[in-house]
Amino acid sequence: MNAQPPRPTPLEEFLEGIWRQNPVFVMILGMCPVMAVTVSAVNALAMGLATTFVLTGSALLVSLLRHWVPREVRIATYIVIIASFVTVVDYLIQALSLQLYTALGAFIQLIVVNCIILGRAEAHASKNPPLPAVLNALGMGLGFAIGLLALGSVREILGAGRLFGLALFGADFQPWGVMVQPPGGFFVLGGWLLLFNWLKKRQGRLQPAR
Amino acid sequence: MSTPPMPTTGLAMVRTLGLVAAVCGALVVAAYQGTLAAVEANRRQALERAVLQTVPGAVRMRAFVATQAGIVPAEGAPAAAGERFYAAYDARGRLLGIAAEAAAHGYAGEVRVLYAYDPAREAITGLTVVAHKETPGIGDKVMHDTAFQANFRALDARLNAQRTALANPIRVVRHGAKRAPWEIDAIAGATVTSRAVGKAVNASAQRLLPLLAAHLEALRQDAGKDGT
Numbered sequence: 001m002n003a004q005p006p007r008p009t010p011l012e013e014f015l016e017g018i019w020r021q022n023p024v025f026v027m028i029l030g031m032c033p034v035m036a037v038t039v040s041a042v043n044a045l046a047m048g049l050a051t052t053f054v055l056t057g058s059a060l061l062v063s064l065l066r067h068w069v070p071r072e073v074r075i076a077t078y079i080v081i082i083a084s085f086v087t088v089v090d091y092l093i094q095a096l097s098l099q100l101y102t103a104l105g106a107f108i109q110l111i112v113v114n115c116i117i118l119g120r121a122e123a124h125a126s127k128n129p130p131l132p133a134v135l136n137a138l139g140m141g142l143g144f145a146i147g148l149l150a151l152g153s154v155r156e157i158l159g160a161g162r163l164f165g166l167a168l169f170g171a172d173f174q175p176w177g178v179m180v181q182p183p184g185g186f187f188v189l190g191g192w193l194l195l196f197n198w199l200k201k202r203q204g205r206l207q208p209a210r
Numbered sequence: 211m212s213t214p215p216m217p218t219t220g221l222a223m224v225r226t227l228g229l230v231a232a233v234c235g236a237l238v239v240a241a242y243q244g245t246l247a248a249v250e251a252n253r254r255q256a257l258e259r260a261v262l263q264t265v266p267g268a269v270r271m272r273a274f275v276a277t278q279a280g281i282v283p284a285e286g287a288p289a290a291a292g293e294r295f296y297a298a299y300d301a302r303g304r305l306l307g308i309a310a311e312a313a314a315h316g317y318a319g320e321v322r323v324l325y326a327y328d329p330a331r332e333a334i335t336g337l338t339v340v341a342h343k344e345t346p347g348i349g350d351k352v353m354h355d356t357a358f359q360a361n362f363r364a365l366d367a368r369l370n371a372q373r374t375a376l377a378n379p380i381r382v383v384r385h386g387a388k389r390a391p392w393e394i395d396a397i398a399g400a401t402v403t404s405r406a407v408g409k410a411v412n413a414s415a416q417r418l419l420p421l422l423a424a425h426l427e428a429l430r431q432d433a434g435k436d437g438t
Contacts (some may be wrong), residue, residue, distance in 0.1 A: 069226055070218035077230050088241040095248035098256045160238035177347040
């Protein structure tokens, strides 16, 4: 723990969550919203952006307070901070669109217990200055949003024949109903994981030195 | 991390937690205050859109509360005074119908609907599902299924001779078994949700329509006074 590896560059901080440590495809974190709200691309994107907001806001605050928060009460402090940002985003979504708010339902409030956020506060923001903490959180959030959107768009296309609410096929299209139900979430996630791991393996074969 | 750091005093913990809670509290209150106007405007707009969509041809609506004593505008009335409903008018201020919210427990939670009632035809003439938590792909068919929606184009809601209740309670029957004009044909595979919709509409109509029948004239006159 004392021999610190060289500090990552800002770009590396930002890209960590988008590719190498993507919360959805690599760390498989925050599966509750991943399964529940990805029935449509709009829901998925909104959830991803809401999570990004909470992640970035709490990372900034946790990082700013990192020298003043005693270890003994750090979890309580982080949860209070995260819960506050979730409440803020809850009101913002209500102000933005009630339709979206009802579609996302209880999952907005459940961002409080999304393990990515507390995990990042504990593992990264509390140990890093504000700039890298925010960049890393932003990358993680966007990585999460990309993951959700990847699931949401596939599920919406297959399960409803639409993308972002626009009908893609003719009226004769028979939607593959199971895709917008919970099992569909697992099928599509499995498919994406397969694709990503295959890509990674292939990449590894091409450059064995890593 | 091999040697434990200096033990933190209780005061420091309380101070930190108190300070963080105060800052976060201010943040939450600011967000609430900042968005309140927009949230309320959104709610009003969503309700108005739903009412105008449920009562065909309506361009304007007003909220009222129906009580035993009469009909009063909802703005001044206490919240739980009676049955809340919305009168919908056309461009010339003529009363086209009324809309009311109803709710019942479905398969996974409350199903809330808005139904339109045409006093001239004594029938329910439209239905919009406002909110539900039903299974996607199954229960949520009540929102868009055209055959199910057709039940509410002219659903009989006549009152009995004493004008105290519906002459025939609205009820939901098995898919394809609708015979009487006061029956609702359930969606095959989504019977529980269909029943919830029927139960909600029946319960609300049984309470609201007798109150409304006694004071319908007042509502028409009100429209005349208020109409442009």
